[in-house]
Amino acid sequence: xEALVTFFEKSLAMKSVLMDALLExxxxxxxxxxxxxxxxxxxxxxxxxxxxxxxxxxxxxxxFLDVTINMLRSFPFIILIIVxxxxxxxxxxxxxxxxxxxxxxxxxxxxxxxxxxxxxxxEVDSSVVEAAKSFGTSxxxxxxxxxxxxxxxxxxxxxxxxxxxxxxxxAMAGTVGGGGLGAVAMNYGYYRFDGIYIFWTVFILIVxxxxxxxxxxxxxxxxxx
Amino acid sequence: xxxxxxxxxxFNNQKVLDDISLHVNAGEIxxxxxxxxxxxxxxxxxINGLESYSxxxxxxxxxxxxxxxxxxxxxxxxHIGMIFQNFSLLNQKxxxxxxxxPMSVWGYDKDAIQKRVDELLSLIGLxxxxxxxxxxxxxxxxxxxxxxxxxTLNPKILxxxxxxxxxxxxxxxxxxxxxxxxxxxxxxxIIIVTHEMDVVKKVASRALLLEDGKVIGLGRIxxxxxxxxxxMMKFLGEDEELPSEGANIRLFFPSNVSYQxxxxxxxxxxxxxxNIVWGKLEKLNNHVVGSLVINVDEQTANVVTHYLQTKTExxxxxx
Numbered sequence: 331x332e333a334l335v336t337f338f339e340k341s342l343a344m345k346s347v348l349m350d351a352l353l354e355x356x357x358x359x360x361x362x363x364x365x366x367x368x369x370x371x372x373x374x375x376x377x378x379x380x381x382x383x384x385x386x387x388x389x390x391x392x393x394f395l396d397v398t399i400n401m402l403r404s405f406p407f408i409i410l411i412i413v414x415x416x417x418x419x420x421x422x423x424x425x426x427x428x429x430x431x432x433x434x435x436x437x438x439x440x441x442x443x444x445x446x447x448x449x450x451x452x453e454v455d456s457s458v459v460e461a462a463k464s465f466g467t468s469x470x471x472x473x474x475x476x477x478x479x480x481x482x483x484x485x486x487x488x489x490x491x492x493x494x495x496x497x498x499x500x501a502m503a504g505t506v507g508g509g510g511l512g513a514v515a516m517n518y519g520y521y522r523f524d525g526i527y528i529f530w531t532v533f534i535l536i537v538x539x540x541x542x543x544x545x546x547x548x549x550x551x552x553x554x555x
Numbered sequence: 556x557x558x559x560x561x562x563x564x565x566f567n568n569q570k571v572l573d574d575i576s577l578h579v580n581a582g583e584i585x586x587x588x589x590x591x592x593x594x595x596x597x598x599x600x601x602i603n604g605l606e607s608y609s610x611x612x613x614x615x616x617x618x619x620x621x622x623x624x625x626x627x628x629x630x631x632x633x634h635i636g637m638i639f640q641n642f643s644l645l646n647q648k649x650x651x652x653x654x655x656x657p658m659s660v661w662g663y664d665k666d667a668i669q670k671r672v673d674e675l676l677s678l679i680g681l682x683x684x685x686x687x688x689x690x691x692x693x694x695x696x697x698x699x700x701x702x703x704x705x706x707t708l709n710p711k712i713l714x715x716x717x718x719x720x721x722x723x724x725x726x727x728x729x730x731x732x733x734x735x736x737x738x739x740x741x742x743x744x745i746i747i748v749t750h751e752m753d754v755v756k757k758v759a760s761r762a763l764l765l766e767d768g769k770v771i772g773l774g775r776i777x778x779x780x781x782x783x784x785x786x787m788m789k790f791l792g793e794d795e796e797l798p799s800e801g802a803n804i805r806l807f808f809p810s811n812v813s814y815q816x817x818x819x820x821x822x823x824x825x826x827x828x829x830n831i832v833w834g835k836l837e838k839l840n841n842h843v844v845g846s847l848v849i850n851v852d853e854q855t856a857n858v859v860t861h862y863l864q865t866k867t868e869x870x871x872x873x874x
Contacts, residue, residue: 461643461701464603465636465657465708466629475660479647555647555688 340526347514348530354428355510355538358500362435363493369436370443370492373399375473377444378451385459385469399441407499410438411506426507435499443492450484451477483554490546494539501535511535556581556712556744557602562611564597564768571597572608573768581711584738584745586759586776590790591750594768599714599748603635604628616711633661636705636743640717642697644689650676650700651685657707675703679733695726702733706743713737715747719754727751731758752791756780756839764790776839781807781846797832797848802856803874804849804863810842812868818847821862827855848874 377395380388405413411434415425418433454477462476504512511531519528557579564572571594579585589595600606601613604620613620618631644653654675658668676682679699689697698718705713715734719727735758738745749755755762755776762779764772764787771786772779779787797803808817822828833848851859856873863871 455641455643457639457641457643458645460605461637461639461704462656462660463605464632464714465660465705466632467657467660468625468629471660475656476645480645482647553647555649555690 337526341530344518344527344530347518348511348534351509351511351514351531352534352538355497355500355504355512355535358428358431358435358503358508358510359493359497362432362439362500363489363496365432365436366440366443366492366496367489369440370447373440373444374447374451377448378477379469379473383456385472399444402437402441403445405438407434407438408502408506410434411503411508428509431500431503431508431510435496435503438499439492439496442495443488446488446492447481447485450481450488453484454480483550486546486549486553490543490550493542493546497535497538497542501531556616557746558612558614560612562598562601562608562613564594564601564606564608564610571768572601574611575763575765575768575770576611577763577770577773579744579746581744582738582742583761584735584747584759586755586762587746587748587765588752588755588762589750589765592767593765595748595750595765596716598765599716599746602712602714602746603632603637633657633708634710635712635714636708636710637714637716638698638701638705638718640720642689642694642701642721644697644700644704646689649686649688650681650692653689653700654703654707657704661708671707672703675706678706678737679703693726694722695730698722698726698730699733702730702737706737706741711744713743713745715745715749717749718747720749720751727754728757734758756837758840760840766790777809777842777844780837780839781844797874798830798850801850802853803832804851804856804859805872805874806847806849806863807870808845808847809868809870810844814843817867817869818849821859821867824866825858825862827851827858829855829859 373395377392378384379386380392380395382389382392402410411431414434414437417437418425418430421433422430424430458480459472459476462472467476500508500510501512501515504510504514505516511534515528515531518524519531559575559577562572562575563570575598587595587598597606601608601620602615604623608621615631616634618627620628620631623631645656648656651672654672655668658671663671673682676685679702681696681699681703684692684696689700692700701718713734719730722730731754734745734747737743747754747759759776761775762772763770764779766786771790772784783791806818818831830850831847832850834846836843836845849859860871860873863869
């Protein structure tokens with residue numbers, strides 16, 4: 331009984347630290363997902379267009395992007411953050427803190443999102459593209475009037491998945507100078523050995539991921555025909 | 556309308572189309588027939604430039620397809636509709652938006668699109684499915700929508716690539732009737748690619764037979780099916796087993812005599828017995844035509860042929 335009371339008293343005292351951390355995690359994840367999706371989308375369109383079965387095949391462009399994306403994706407994320415410190419410092423002015431972490435999060439996940447969106451485009455039945463060509467649709471229109479609407483639900487799924495991965499990455503970023511729930515778990519939970527901090531950060535992360543996944547599933551369900 | 560001269564296409568150094576020449580007339584239903592891998596779909600796709608060709612000439616609506624720029628090709632394609640085996644509808648768009656797509660791509664205004672789509676919906680008989688999505692439709696309904704989409708821009712030519720191959724016989728029949736209606740009412744020239752002989756017999760007036768990229772037959776349906784040469788016979792898988800003794804006479808019954816009792820009449824008038832060793836009656840393009848092989852003694856063969864020549868309209872040959 332006494333233990334339970336201590337638990338609640340301690341938890342209540344953590345409230346403001348946890349709330350701030352949650353806000354930082356949300357900022358990092360959502361802004362990074364937004365930026366990484368924009369970059370990933372452009373990369374995916376270049377990939378799908380220059381693919382050997384694409385509407386304007388270009389082996390050199392495809393190969394260059396393909397190798398670059400694979401290279402970026404082979405970095406363990408925590409190493410990538412450190413490698414990108416100079417770039418982050420150049421762009422944001424410093425390499426620690428919530429905003430600074432948006433740089434490695436975006437660069438680290440854009441290639442992943444590019445691959446996911448490329449996959450969503452590839453899922454579109456090639457004969458639909460052929461049909462569109464058969465009534466004289468231009469290449470530009472094929473991308474935006476045929477491929478994009480057909481791939482839309484899968485792209486939403488891809489963004490949901492990426493957002494959840496970025497939440498996980500942002501917690502990792504917290505351990506090397508970023509803010510957010512990861513930093514709280516590290517600084518209070520690990521270094522001060524306070525199990526209650528660990529409990530609450532994990533609990534909040536679980537709830538957060540559940541909410542994101544449910545929203546993603548709901549959106550998919552209403553737009554998928 | 557479509558003029559193909561000595562067209563050849565190589566794919567990885569392999570000749571997939573070999574010296575093909577043919578002319579498709581305005582307003583006809585023309586069939587390209589062959590087993591899978593014969594090159595028939597490739598030939599069809601050359602017509603609207605979805606495939607390129609290596610040698611020869613292909614002129615569609617007086618334009619040499621090979622020489623067209625991307626935008627000229629797109630404008631030619633707006634005069635050529637196409638339907639596919641797996642319908643190729645956009646699953647994320649409803650029936651209305653699918654049919655409207657070609658017009659909206661070409662920048663027509665909303666009112667014109669609405670008017671045209673409603674016309675087409677009534678032509679294909681799917682007014683009640685206007686806002687349904689493809690997954691709510693049966694195969695036959697999907698193909699109807701695809702046909703409407705192919706007709707949106709008022710094309711002069713409709714290309715059909717195995718459009719009935721994924722459908723059951725009854726649905727196939729109704730789709731073929733729709734194509735015939737479009738051909739008759741709207742005067743659209745239709746080119747059908749199929750491996751189903753029944754489809755060819757039912758709707759086509761002329762056909763091209765392809766095997767390994769080569770033409771093995773070209774002509775009117777009646778001639779192709781009733782007087783098949785050796786290649787054609789092999790193609791149809793009809794190896795007739797005929798007796799080696801006596802004379803085998805093949806009789807062709809054109810559509811105007813196919814219901815007359817010529818054979819029994821001849822037997823009675825000549826007071827002669829003979830064996831019927833092979834025969835078939837077929838409905839081609841709504842005409843019934845027949846072919847029969849009879850076996851008689853060498854000596855009486857002359858009598859029979861003389862009778863056929865003078866008393867009947869039957870075409871015959873001694874095998």
